[in-house]
Amino acid sequence: MPDSFIVNHDNYTDNYIRDILRSVHSIAIVGASINWKRPSNFVMKYLIQKGYRVIPVNKNSVGDQIYGQNIYPDLSSVKETVDMVDIFRPSKEAPQLVENSILIGVKVFWMQLELRNDRAAKIAEDAGVKVVMNRCPKIEYARLFGELGWSGFNTGVISVKKRRT
Amino acid sequence: MLKLHPNYGFNTLAVHSGSAPDPATGARTFPIYQTAAYVFDDADHAASLYNLQSPGFIYSRLSNPTVAALEEKLATLEGGRGGTATSSGHAAEIIALFPLMAPGMEVIVADKLYGGTINLMGKSFQKFGWKAIFVDTEDPESFQSAITDKTRAIFIENLANPGGIVTDLEEIVKIANGAGVPLIVDNTLATPFLSQPLEWGADIVVHSTTKYLSGQGNALGGIVIDSGNFPWLGNPKYPSLSSPSAEYNGLIFSETFGDLAYTMYNHAVSLRDLGCTQSPMNAWLTLNGVETLPLRMERHCSNGLAMAEFLEKHQNVEWVSHAGLKSSPYFKLGKKYFPNGTGSLFSFGVKGGYESGIKLLESVELFSHVANLGDTRSLILHPSSTTHRQLTKDQQIASGAGPEVVRLSVGIECVEDLIADIDQALNNLR
Numbered sequence: 289m290p291d292s293f294i295v296n297h298d299n300y301t302d303n304y305i306r307d308i309l310r311s312v313h314s315i316a317i318v319g320a321s322i323n324w325k326r327p328s329n330f331v332m333k334y335l336i337q338k339g340y341r342v343i344p345v346n347k348n349s350v351g352d353q354i355y356g357q358n359i360y361p362d363l364s365s366v367k368e369t370v371d372m373v374d375i376f377r378p379s380k381e382a383p384q385l386v387e388n389s390i391l392i393g394v395k396v397f398w399m400q401l402e403l404r405n406d407r408a409a410k411i412a413e414d415a416g417v418k419v420v421m422n423r424c425p426k427i428e429y430a431r432l433f434g435e436l437g438w439s440g441f442n443t444g445v446i447s448v449k450k451r452r453t
Numbered sequence: 454m455l456k457l458h459p460n461y462g463f464n465t466l467a468v469h470s471g472s473a474p475d476p477a478t479g480a481r482t483f484p485i486y487q488t489a490a491y492v493f494d495d496a497d498h499a500a501s502l503y504n505l506q507s508p509g510f511i512y513s514r515l516s517n518p519t520v521a522a523l524e525e526k527l528a529t530l531e532g533g534r535g536g537t538a539t540s541s542g543h544a545a546e547i548i549a550l551f552p553l554m555a556p557g558m559e560v561i562v563a564d565k566l567y568g569g570t571i572n573l574m575g576k577s578f579q580k581f582g583w584k585a586i587f588v589d590t591e592d593p594e595s596f597q598s599a600i601t602d603k604t605r606a607i608f609i610e611n612l613a614n615p616g617g618i619v620t621d622l623e624e625i626v627k628i629a630n631g632a633g634v635p636l637i638v639d640n641t642l643a644t645p646f647l648s649q650p651l652e653w654g655a656d657i658v659v660h661s662t663t664k665y666l667s668g669q670g671n672a673l674g675g676i677v678i679d680s681g682n683f684p685w686l687g688n689p690k691y692p693s694l695s696s697p698s699a700e701y702n703g704l705i706f707s708e709t710f711g712d713l714a715y716t717m718y719n720h721a722v723s724l725r726d727l728g729c730t731q732s733p734m735n736a737w738l739t740l741n742g743v744e745t746l747p748l749r750m751e752r753h754c755s756n757g758l759a760m761a762e763f764l765e766k767h768q769n770v771e772w773v774s775h776a777g778l779k780s781s782p783y784f785k786l787g788k789k790y791f792p793n794g795t796g797s798l799f800s801f802g803v804k805g806g807y808e809s810g811i812k813l814l815e816s817v818e819l820f821s822h823v824a825n826l827g828d829t830r831s832l833i834l835h836p837s838s839t840t841h842r843q844l845t846k847d848q849q850i851a852s853g854a855g856p857e858v859v860r861l862s863v864g865i866e867c868v869e870d871l872i873a874d875i876d877q878a879l880n881n882l883r
């Protein structure tokens with residue numbers, strides 16, 4: 289495994305997260321809720337606003353749509369390219385979800401806030417899939433691309449350049 | 454000191470964090486957004502903002518670009534996750550407690566505090582049904598025995614009023630952790646340049662930014678900074694953060710926002726409802742002030758200590774209370790928690806009591822007679838004839854404001870000029 293692939297899951301560098309958010313285009317959200325008040329629904333809406341193609345996966349809501357997107361029962365049913373999988377499911381389901389993700393050729397496996405499973409991370413990384421755990425892509429996008437500073441948060445971003453708006 | 458950033462140190466962050474070039478215009482100094490409201494792109498964008506689905510500006514009572522720049526800068530310098538700027542230091546104390554307290558709940562409060570804070574918490578808090586339990590700053594055991602099932606927070610000053618007192622932070626952190634309540638530290642007198650309470654395990658820091666942070670006595674303000682470390686999720690003691698919020702469609706702050714929850718709540722609820730927001734003009738003055746904080750604090754500390762050492766030897770001085778003096782009972786704690794200096798606010802006792810105190814402040818020429826601290830200018834105060842004059846003599850003595858007490862906030866002028874001025878005024882007493 290090349291050195292550049294050894295990732296510290298307690299402390300991701302900004303570049304690691306930034307590269308992921310810049311490189312992926314389609315994101316499958318496993319556990320996406322049709323209830324617009326749930327965090328997964330917030331994340332989906334936000335990522336769509338930022339120009340990502342977002343594909344909801346939830347076996348309990350097949351036949352429904354979220355923000356106009358059909359809901360798939362599982363990852364293997366998704367009929368298009370998926371660059372990243374983001375899970376809103378308990379950590380113990382992560383190893384199985386990683387296996388399913390590898391089968392459909394995803395590049396990034398992302399686990400939401402409060403979720404962590406090092407065994408799942410190892411399986412993914414051994415297959416060349418990048419992993420992020422215990423983070424939220426909405427918060428990370430907002431933090432790294434300027435919007436979180438709007439709310440008074442410490443973004444860690446230091447720059448003397450004018451940011452693109 | 455906390456590692457604040459993977460690449461940059463404190464002085465670099467004091468200048469750059471939060472205040473990158475303005476994204477709209479490229480203006481290099483962060484501009485003053487003297488603005489009340491912000492247009493929505495469309496109805497859906499408006500809905501996203503109101504539902505807290507997207508970050509963004511709605512109305513400056515909740516957030517404002519210039520104020521947000523200050524919040525980010527100070528959150529960065531304290532090693533925190535986020536900040537909420539307020540109209541004054543007092544407002545910061547209220548906002549810090551607002552997500553935590555409810556009628557009937559208790560906050561344990563150290564007794565060596567700015568007098569205004571003692572009034573606020575001891576008297577005005579009763580109107581909210583919040584109960585302040587005062588304990589002895591110097592006796593951690595008194596904090597422990599004040600803990601009850603109604604305790605929701607502990608509040609202390611780090612470097613404490615009326616100057617020269619150092620709180621044993623680590624001991625209080627242990628008690629707060631044991632009780633499962635957040636520790637709030639007022640870090641006004643030290644600033645993050647001298648001490649970062651979050652490094653020692655405090656959960657929340659408040660400041661009166663009116664003092665050293667803005668630094669020139671020109672802008673009232675306060676800030677609340679959150680470490681992001683306290684476990685709110687599922688915690689029944691803190692329903693504001695751990696249970697569904699009816700006004701936001703049942704959203705649970707700690708579930709949706711993780712370690713941003715406390716700061717999100719303070720903007721979306723506390724400032725929205727209480728309205729004690731910092732003005733963009735004051736935030737801008739303070740942003741500029743903080744850029745030079747490291748330089749000013751070094752000078753404040755060296756001038757303050759030189760002045761204390763001089764006074765200690767003066768024949769017309771009875772005692773000096775400054776934690777940087779070897780004679781101070783706080784010298785050891787001072788070295789531990791404030792290795793770069795213990796600030797420039799301290800008090801001393803002048804021989805001859807009340808009359809001498811009055812005469813001294815009338816004969817100095819460089820010290821302004823002012824009830825403030827942390828200004829570039831040197832300030833002098835005689836508490837028993839001003840801030841503490843309504844108290845009985847016994848009360849004055851108990852609160853460290855006896856008739857002989859003079860408080861100095863030493864500025865950044867030439868220290869030899871300041872010493873010469875105090876010297877002539879002291880010699881003038883006989």
Ligand SMILES: Cc1ncc(COP(=O)(O)O)c(C=O)c1O
Nearest residue numbers: 541542543567639641661663674
């Ligand atoms: C330690 C401390 N905390 C809080 C305050 C209150 O701040 P403000 O005057 O900005 O309301 C002050 C001073 O006034 C202070 O010295």
